Amino acid sequence: MTQMKESLQNRKIRWGIIGLGNIAHKFAKDLLTIQDAELYAVGSRSQEKADDFADQYGASKAYSSYEALANDSNVDAVYIATPHALHKDNTLLCLDHGIAVLCEKPFAMNATEVDTMIARAKEKNVLLMEALWTYFLPHYQFVLQELKNKTYGNILKVEASFGFFREFDDNSRLFKKSLGGGSLLDIGIYPIFAALSTLDVPKSIQAKASFFDNSADSSCNITFHYDNNVTANLNSSLLEELPTEAIFYCEKGTIKINRQFHCPSTVSLIVDGKEEIIDFGYNTIGYNYETVHFNKLLRKGKTESDIMTFEFSKQLIKTLDDIRDLVKLHY
Structure with missing residues (x-):
């Protein structure tokens, strides 16, 4: 067991959030209900927005760029709540810094992007999961x-x-x-x-x-x-x-x-x-269930969920791609 995994057994998991829109607020509210985790850092493209969000939920750090948050070595896990088109790049940024990633659904824009994200997670040996919260309710x-x-x-x-x-x-x-x-x-x-x-x-x-x-x-x-x-x-x-x-x-x-x-x-x-x-x-919004599952995986040193598996995420995005082809919806 690595030193980082040992240390996770004796302290709260320090979460970061990238992208501070509506869904990030819901995630943060439910994170406050989880005893073994805390909101440590938030990242936005606006310092004012990051400061306001951090003040509202008691985060220690507020960053005006996603890169600055990813460079904070105290961050254990990141919830990515940016628009769909940014999921791949934001995920890769965090994985490259050794930060576990819970990325909001859809995982990315297409199967090629999802494959890239999963491959990088495996290469870096870092936990990655698609945040499709319904699965855990x-x-x-x-x-x-x-x-x-x-x-x-x-x-x-x-x-x-x-x-x-x-x-x-x-x-x-x-x-x-x-x-x-x-x-x-x-x-x-x-x-x-x-x-x-x-x-x-x-x-x-x-x-x-x-x-x-x-x-x-x-x-x-x-x-x-x-x-x-x-x-x-x-x-x-x-x-x-x-x-x-x-x-x-x-x-x-x-x-x-x-x-x-x-x-x-x-x-x-x-x-x-x-x-x-x-x-x-x-008695919560419902985002705490996926987060508790993710925290358990992280503490155990796992790199993939046994519920929201990589294979299921691949099937889901491929099905979405197939439907888009049928209706001629191209991004």
């Missing part, structure tokens, strides 16, 4: 276990969606195509994740999309086809409210993750028309 882990156990038999069909209306703004990261904006990478990834994590890679994919005037996708309608006529119907939209549920129709019953399925939510078990709702008693 107790309600989602419960559903995965029920499906794995075939409590209600085999899956016959999956339906999952994520949609809301937002007034188009070409200056917003959500819509800016050059940053990976649009419905697919930002929110469509969640329904796709629901299918991949329960049914695996499909045999074939059908997909169609609508587009804003700037060529970013405004909605995607996707169908995954599997053996035995099993399908997954997946939808994302920035044009309208969608149920934002994940429903798993099985032979002997239905498991439904209720609204905002990707967030802390309730689960309905429906058998013979009778519904049982399970409440998981969440």
Whole structure:
């Protein structure tokens, strides 16, 4: 065991955050609930923004560049919360400084970038994980276990969606195509994740999309086809409210993750028309679960998650690439 790993056993893990937008605030709030970790440093392109964020969450250091944060040898782990198009470069920067990286989803813009990130992590022998928080939420882990156990038999069909209306703004990261904006990478990834994590890679994919005037996708309608006529119907939209549920129709019953399925939510078990709702008693936003998992990996000297594996991240980004090819969405 190296000296660094020994020292991690006896102190809090010192976290840094790169990119201080909305999701970084959520991550920081939940980090405060974790006893064996602390927010040590934050990095922004604006010193004023970094100072304000550090003051709000009690960070010791506030940097006006990502490079300055990466050069701080006291940082053990970094959460990357920058726009999608910056994930690869920001990840490589931290890995090259020996800093463990939890990078927000989507891991990067395409499979080539993801392969580069994983290769660098292996080369440097540094922990790297895609931050797809849903995978670690107790309600989602419960559903995965029920499906794995075939409590209600085999899956016959999956339906999952994520949609809301937002007034188009070409200056917003959500819509800016050059940053990976649009419905697919930002929110469509969640329904796709629901299918991949329960049914695996499909045999074939059908997909169609609508587009804003700037060529970013405004909605995607996707169908995954599997053996035995099993399908997954997946939808994302920035044009309208969608149920934002994940429903798993099985032979002997239905498991439904209720609204905002990707967030802390309730689960309905429906058998013979009778519904049982399970409440998981969440008292955080939900980002603490992936962070606790990551902290355990780091303390054990692991370089890859056994839940959000490199192979799964590769499958996810390749599926997104395949869908983009089908709908002719190119960055």
